[in-house]
Amino acid sequence: MYYPDELIEEVRMKNDIVDVISGYVRLQKKGANYFGLCPFHNEKSPSFSVSPGKQMYYCFGCGAGGNVYTFIQEYENYTFPEAVKMLADRAGVNLPEIEYSEEARKAESKRSKLLEINREAAKYFYFQLRAKQGEIGYNYLRNRELTDETIKKFGLGFANKTSNDLVQYLRSKGYSQELIHEAGLCNVDEKHGMYDKFWNRVIFPIEDINHRVIGFGGRVMGDGTPKYLNSPETPVFDKSRNLYGLNFARTSRKGNIILCEGYMDVIAMHQAGFDQAVASLGTAFTIGQASLLKRYAKEVLLSYDSDGAGVKAALRAIGILKEAGLTGKVINLEPYKDPDEFMKNLGKEAFQERIDHAENSFLFEIRMLEKEFNLSDPEDKTKFHREIARKLCEFSEEVERENYIEAVAEKYHIGFENLRRLVGNTAAKTGLAKPVERPKSGIQKKTTPEENSRRTQRLLLTWLVEEPQVYPKISRFLSAEDFTEELYVRVAERLFAGLEKGELNAASIISLFPDEEEQREVASLFNTKLLEPETLQEKEKAFHDILVSVKRISYEYNTSRLGTDVEALNRVIEGKKALEELSKTHISLN
Known part of the structure; x- marks a missing residue:
């Protein structure tokens, strides 16, 4: 999907970042900026800064940062086009119809139709649960102590005992046999023809993070097999990259995610107020699901069944969480089998206590090994x-x-x-690891020269964004090529081009980088903490020292890479002259 840069910038400028973020985070004005608790990690003191001048946000705690588009993408887990559309609607900007290639148009049309038919099937199941024929399913859910409010929140339904009433209903709505089959809502064989995949089951609609129905899970009533049945994978349903309940859990802001085994565990926990609970979709936990969770929390609490199979699944999940860079802990459910059973017997206060005392995943592994x-x-x-x-x-x-x-x-x-x-x-x-050596007391790890160089360059870029009026005084000494990191060069090129015209639009630069990690890093370039000297003289000296350091870093960097290239040699000679002149030049910040 593509929107013109001018339109993207118009939408961004019509959505003041403070106004937008205030709808999600409680902000307080301190000086020129606003501060609040970061919505992307758990913290007790505000380190989340929103700058109306820069039209950017940055968290000094976790490093999350960007412009208004980045915030909506991260918070709502939207794609960039989805974020543009949401903010355009908010600002009353009309977006043009997007032009697709023929192939892309067909794929998008197929996805839309599959989502549409899933929504229709979910409505049908929901209605059946409340009809006479769904009484067995409704009673099952009520016996599991679910309230009508919870049943409605999760859109729970019922598939009748008859074998093809959903197929008939969908056909009556004009959906083709091919689409019904591709959506995974029916089976086809020579003996029975086309018949419903789900029958005589309580139905759990599976939604993506944007609350769109992408598949279904069904729990059989009685002794039928299998006990739980799930939709097959379809163009809109990838089991390894979705989690049941994540559409609600992603906005819980509890600082952690609770990972369960089953649908009923998730629903029972949400009903008890633990709305950060999710479950994998009838398959083993995957690295794709762990990566998805990493967007919303750094810590995952495992609440698997306490039986042998549950312990085995927990041990496997711990390895996957480590691989994804997540911290894992294990909730002890003993003497009960699962979270639902635990809360029915001991209540939610006792469950919260188990959460508070969740076991370190490594120590859990050792305790299981001990057996x-x-x-x-x-x-x-x-x-x-x-x-x-x-x-x-x-x-x-x-x-x-x-x-x-x-x-x-x-x-x-x-x-x-x-x-x-x-x-x-x-x-x-x-050869598994190097032998451990006891660290020498009083010695702290020193930063590398490379990191010191990068920090100096970030300080200069932040300073120019904070005080753009100084740029004309130093432009003859500084160019984008003076920066030694490729990303810094690209940012400096755009920043300096704007400053040459007397325009400062740092927030628009972020939109040039589609990668989320790059957007964070760009935001950090404009939010490096500056020293605050007491006097103008001290401030001018600090700025001059930073500028000279950047030029020296550039000179040394180019000198170390000098070969037989004449152009490179000229750059080094010019760099040396500029450095010598700059060292003797006073730069006024008035």
């Missing part, structure tokens, strides 16, 4: 300690490994130094 050994037998106990050492070798960061060695040693009454040596020996023998 495989007889610790009263010295040989078995030694084997257990060796397995612990092997698992501790999985930590690549020495400080983290050291912390876990300490925690495990204390929990299992192993001598700290003994376990530490065992880990070191295991690492050396297996």
